[in-house]
Amino acid sequence: MRTPFLLASLGLLASAADPQPSSAPGQPFDCGTGTQSADQSYLDTIQQLHDGKAKGSLAARAAVLAAHDDPGKIQAIFHIVMTNAANDSITNVMPQAQLDSLNAAYNPYNIQFMLQNVTRNTNDAWAVGKGDDDTNMKHTLRQGTYNTLNLYFQTDLVGGVLGRCTLSSAVANGKGNPSVYFNDGCNINANAMPDELMDGFNKGKTAVRETGHWLGLLHTFEGYSCDGPGDYIDDTPIESTATDGCLTYPKNDPIHNYMDYSIDDCYEVFTGLQVQRTESMWSMFRDGN
Ligand SMILES: *[C@@H]1O[C@H](CO)[C@@H](O)[C@H](O)[C@H]1NC(C)=O
Numbered sequence: 001m002r003t004p005f006l007l008a009s010l011g012l013l014a015s016a017a018d019p020q021p022s023s024a025p026g027q028p029f030d031c032g033t034g035t036q037s038a039d040q041s042y043l044d045t046i047q048q049l050h051d052g053k054a055k056g057s058l059a060a061r062a063a064v065l066a067a068h069d070d071p072g073k074i075q076a077i078f079h080i081v082m083t084n085a086a087n088d089s090i091t092n093v094m095p096q097a098q099l100d101s102l103n104a105a106y107n108p109y110n111i112q113f114m115l116q117n118v119t120r121n122t123n124d125a126w127a128v129g130k131g132d133d134d135t136n137m138k139h140t141l142r143q144g145t146y147n148t149l150n151l152y153f154q155t156d157l158v159g160g161v162l163g164r165c166t167l168s169s170a171v172a173n174g175k176g177n178p179s180v181y182f183n184d185g186c187n188i189n190a191n192a193m194p195d196e197l198m199d200g201f202n203k204g205k206t207a208v209r210e211t212g213h214w215l216g217l218l219h220t221f222e223g224y225s226c227d228g229p230g231d232y233i234d235d236t237p238i239e240s241t242a243t244d245g246c247l248t249y250p251k252n253d254p255i256h257n258y259m260d261y262s263i264d265d266c267y268e269v270f271t272g273l274q275v276q277r278t279e280s281m282w283s284m285f286r287d288g289n
């Protein structure tokens with residue numbers, strides 16, 4: 001069993017949090033951050049896309065992607081943020097291993113991340129990712145535009161989480177000003193990088209899931225219920241709890257889906273409609289911003 005933690009939403013931006021495994025067994029799951037902390041533009045959009053009404057649905061999206069030189073290529077910046085005590089824990093080969101893990105997951109869907117830069121910082125406050133310190137860190141470190149993926153790998157990420165990330169939204173639309181979206185990006189527990197300390201979760205798949213949020217996806221168990229819209233995506237079986245480990249229960253749970261909470265070895269797929277959702281969200285919110 002894992003214990004999800006509610007995290008404060010990150011300012012104006014929608015965010016989603018993922019728990020890390022807890023040693024305390026038998027605790028019920030509660031809702032981590034997801035639609036509860038999403039902003040209105042995100043919520044309206046997933047509803048409309050689900051209903052097939054959004055302007056970003058197929059034709060418009062195809063036009064945007066066709067106009068693009070390299071539709072599937074996304075610029076990424078990794079920020080390694082360590083405490084003094086852990087200041088040599090992330091080796092120079094880990095960012096490349098993390099990139100490889102990310103691309104191994106996304107390449108089958110024609111999405112490719114291009115690592116533009118790796119920053120390394122030793123800062124006890126930033127490595128924890130809390131409140132104003134997190135804001136300061138992102139103000140200082142974030143690079144690129146709203147369509148640049150910024151991943152912060154923090155050695156002491158607060159809240160017992162593997163990671164958390166902002167969801168894509170209209171925050172940057174037409175504004176061209178980094179000050180409105182400096183918070184955009186994913187906080188990831190550095191111990192979940194490939195070959196790092198966290199058994200079961202050290203093959204880099206936390207970054208895959210967080211990036212899924214960044215691309216606009218919710219958890220497959222969003223809502224923690226077998227009723228309701230779930231993740232607003234029709235080809236992911238509805239799931240009332242997060243998967244723990246890699247066991248199927250009940251039978252149809254999408255335990256191999258990157259947007260569940262399985263162990264890294266269990267992850268295999270995104271569905272066709274999840275991929276389509278990321279493309280719609282990209283064309284509506286990130287492309288050109
Ligand atoms: C890392 O910590 C060691 C020992 O505490 C120290 O000697 C070294 O200068 C530190 N390196 C950085 C980059 O802060």
Ligand SMILES: *[C@@H]1O[C@H](CO)[C@@H](O)[C@H](O)[C@H]1NC(C)=O
Pocket residue numbers: 116117118119120143
């Ligand atoms: C990489 O990041 C550093 C800051 O750590 C910055 O000075 C440099 O310009 C960046 N390089 C590129 C190619 O963006």
